[in-house]
Amino acid sequence: MKNAGYLPPELALRKDALTLRDLLANTLPESEAHENLRRRLRMLELNLQQKGMSTDFLHGEYADRLRSTFSGERIAPEK
Secondary structure (H helix, E strand, O other), X not given: OOOOOOOOHHHHHHHHHHHHHHHHHOOOXXXXXXXXXXXXXXXXXXXXXXXXXXXXXXOOXXXXXXXXXXXXOOOOOOO
């Protein structure tokens, strides 16, 4: 399915998790929307872990690089 516009389920879940993380970062912590997004992200993270996938990409520099890749931005490599 190469070049067919198809994203494997594992990558789709990762992309969804990064999207939720971005949305969470842009909502007020005391809002109901923030709490709902936090729950959805946690459930998605547990789902990924149950499938044997690492969720390290949601935390730290790797998450920033993945987010920039999905959004088309370029980040200069660290020295």
